[in-house]
Structures are given as C-alpha cells and as structure tokens.
Amino acid sequence: MTMLPLMMHCFFIDMDAKDRKFSRKQLILTASAFVxxxxxxxxxTLFMEPMWELRLYACDVRKLTDxxxxxxxxxxxxxxxxxxxxEAVYPLQTIVLVFYFLCLVNMFLIRPLVSKxxxxxxxxxxxxxxxLYFLPLLTFIHALACGLIYYSFPYLSVAISMIANAIHYSLKLDQTLKALVHSSVCELKNVVIIAVHxxxxxxxxxxxxxxxxxxxxxPFPTLFYILTVRFTDPGEFRELESRI
Incomplete structure (x- = not known):
C-alpha cells in the first residue's frame, strides 16, 4: 500500500510537467514525494506496537471475514x-490508515519547504x-475493501504493472523498434518509469x-511490446489500406 501514494504523486507531478524529459523541478518534487x-x-511502523521499534505485533489472517x-x-x-x-487483523488495517494520514501531514510540512x-x-x-483528492479516496477505498485488497494485491500488482507498461509505450509517437529501445535505455524519465513497472x-x-x-x-512485458508493436501499430494497417 505504500507504493500507491508514491505512484500517484509521481503520476500527477509528471502530468503537471510541461517538458517530456525530466526537468530539475520535476526531479526535486519526485524526490520530495519519495522522502x-x-x-x-x-x-x-514506529507508532504501532511495539512502539518505536521497526517490527510489528500482528494477528494472523485466516479468512476474508477476519x-x-x-x-x-x-x-x-x-x-x-x-x-x-x-480489529481481528491488527494492525494490518490500522497501520495503512495511519500511513495515509502521515502522508498528508508530511506533504504539507515537507513539500512547501522544499519548493521554497x-x-x-x-x-x-x-x-x-x-x-488532497487521491489520499482521502485511497483511505476510503482501503476502509471499505481492505480485505479484498489484501487477497487480490499480488494479482493486482501484476495486472497493473503490465497495463501501465503497455500504456506508457503506446503513448509514444514513434512506435518503431529503434525509437522504443532508445527511449527505454537512454532517456532518464523512461528508465525511471520502466524501473517502477x-x-x-x-x-x-x-x-x-x-x-x-x-x-x-x-522484463517480458516490456520486451514483448517492443518486439511485437510493428504487428499491432495502427499505422501499419493505415498504410496497407492506402496501398489497396
């Protein structure tokens, strides 16, 4: 669950940036979000039992109804x-709610100071x-669907990673093999995004x-897209239709 706010922060920082490449300000804001x-x-973790220790006393999860x-x-x-x-699954539900609250507090304390x-x-x-929109929304979703998220998280991680990888590459204007490989290896922004995926x-x-x-x-989803995009790029079909 700690990855969700970080990914959302990075997404909106990237959406707000005007440049397609990593700028200095964008890099600073991303580093601030990570901190x-x-x-x-x-x-x-320190606020949960045992207090001020980087370990947790937790109850076992046996079934969804817990x-x-x-x-x-x-x-x-x-x-x-x-x-x-x-809370039969203590602290697996409480710690996430506390974490989201601390994300909001730390954002207000750190982000403006770093920006200044x-x-x-x-x-x-x-x-x-x-x-201010997505943190309360994530809190609401976790409060209602925490059990479903707990059991489906591995599958959601795999599915979201593959879908996000396909969306990332599909948004590029140049869909040639050479351009995709070059952007994946040489552009810092794309390297970071692919690494997160x-x-x-x-x-x-x-x-x-x-x-x-x-x-x-x-690496299979990335390699699969790059190697097979020439068979699925709509531009190929448009060229074929124009020839016919």
Missing part, C-alpha cells in the same frame, strides 16, 4: 445485538491539490510465493 512516503511508512468483524456482532438469545467489534528552498515555484501546487511486477510475483525463477519474466 514523504518513506518517512510516513517508517513513522507508521477483515469485516463489524458484520459478526453477536446477538445473545436472539435479543439485543452486542457491539464488540475488534529549491526555488521550485508554483509548479508544486497542482500535485499537492491532486493529493518492473519493481511492481517483481513485487507481485514475489507475493504469489512462486519459485524465484519466475523473476526472470519481469
């Missing part, structure tokens, strides 16, 4: 319902406004508890 999220993750004890309040003798809801010191200017405002895919594969040999498949 904010990393600090929030560490603090959220996440939704609200619906299992007992009714002794079929009379009044006893509301004794507890590093002379980023007004470029930092739009990503902050975006975070690969890390997310590797994390999903690791979460599935399969053999580590499957890690060799991490």
């Amino acid at each position: 904010e999220v990393a600090l929030s993750a560490i603090l959220a 996440w939704y004890t609200l619906f299992y309040n007992p009714s002794p003798n079929y009379e009044a319902r006893v509301y004794c809801t507890q 010191v590093m002379d980023v200017g007004g470029r930092s405002k739009a990503p902050i406004y975006s975070a 690969w890390m997310l895919l590797a994390y999903g594969i690791t979460s599935l508890n399969y053999h580590y040999a499957f890690m060799c498949l991490v």
Whole structure:
C-alpha cells in the first residue's frame, strides 16, 4: 500500500510537467514525494506496537471475514445485538490508515519547504491539490475493501504493472523498434518509469510465493511490446489500406 501514494504523486507531478524529459523541478518534487512516503511508512511502523521499534505485533489472517468483524456482532438469545467489534487483523488495517494520514501531514510540512528552498515555484501546487483528492479516496477505498485488497494485491500488482507498461509505450509517437529501445535505455524519465513497472511486477510475483525463477519474466512485458508493436501499430494497417 505504500507504493500507491508514491505512484500517484509521481503520476500527477509528471502530468503537471510541461517538458517530456525530466526537468530539475520535476526531479526535486519526485524526490520530495519519495522522502514523504518513506518517512510516513517508517513513522507508521514506529507508532504501532511495539512502539518505536521497526517490527510489528500482528494477528494472523485466516479468512476474508477476519477483515469485516463489524458484520459478526453477536446477538445473545436472539435479543439485543452486542457491539464488540475488534480489529481481528491488527494492525494490518490500522497501520495503512495511519500511513495515509502521515502522508498528508508530511506533504504539507515537507513539500512547501522544499519548493521554497529549491526555488521550485508554483509548479508544486497542482500535485499537492491532486493529493488532497487521491489520499482521502485511497483511505476510503482501503476502509471499505481492505480485505479484498489484501487477497487480490499480488494479482493486482501484476495486472497493473503490465497495463501501465503497455500504456506508457503506446503513448509514444514513434512506435518503431529503434525509437522504443532508445527511449527505454537512454532517456532518464523512461528508465525511471520502466524501473517502477518492473519493481511492481517483481513485487507481485514475489507475493504469489512462486519459485524465484519466475523473476526472470519481469522484463517480458516490456520486451514483448517492443518486439511485437510493428504487428499491432495502427499505422501499419493505415498504410496497407492506402496501398489497396
């Protein structure tokens, strides 16, 4: 869950940038977002039991209903319902909510200071406004669907990584093999984006508890797109139609 705010921050920082390449201001804001999220993750861990230690006391998760004890309040003798809801999966639900709150606090404390010191200017405002929308939304989604996210996260990681990789390459104007390979290797911005996609895919594969040999498949979506794009590029079909 710590990856979601970081990915969202990077996405909106990139969307707000006018240049297609990494600019100095964009790099500073991205580094600031990374520090904010990393600090929030560490603090959220320190605030949980045992306090001020980088380890957690956690309850085992046995089934999906462990996440939704609200619906299992007992009714002794079929009379009044006893509301004794507890977090059976402590702290797996609470720590994420605390983490999102700390992300918001750290963003307000760190981002404006970094922007002022590093002379980023007004470029930092739009990503902050975006975070005021997506952080509460992520909190709401986790509060409602935390159990579903817990069990489906490995598959979601794999699917999101592959879809994001395809979208990233499909947005490029030049779909030739040479141009895609050059941008993947030589442009810093694309290298960072591809690295994040690969890390997310590797994390999903690791979460599935399969053999580590499957890690060799991490570069496969990127290589598959680059090698097969000439067969699926709409421009090829338009040229063929014009010839006919």
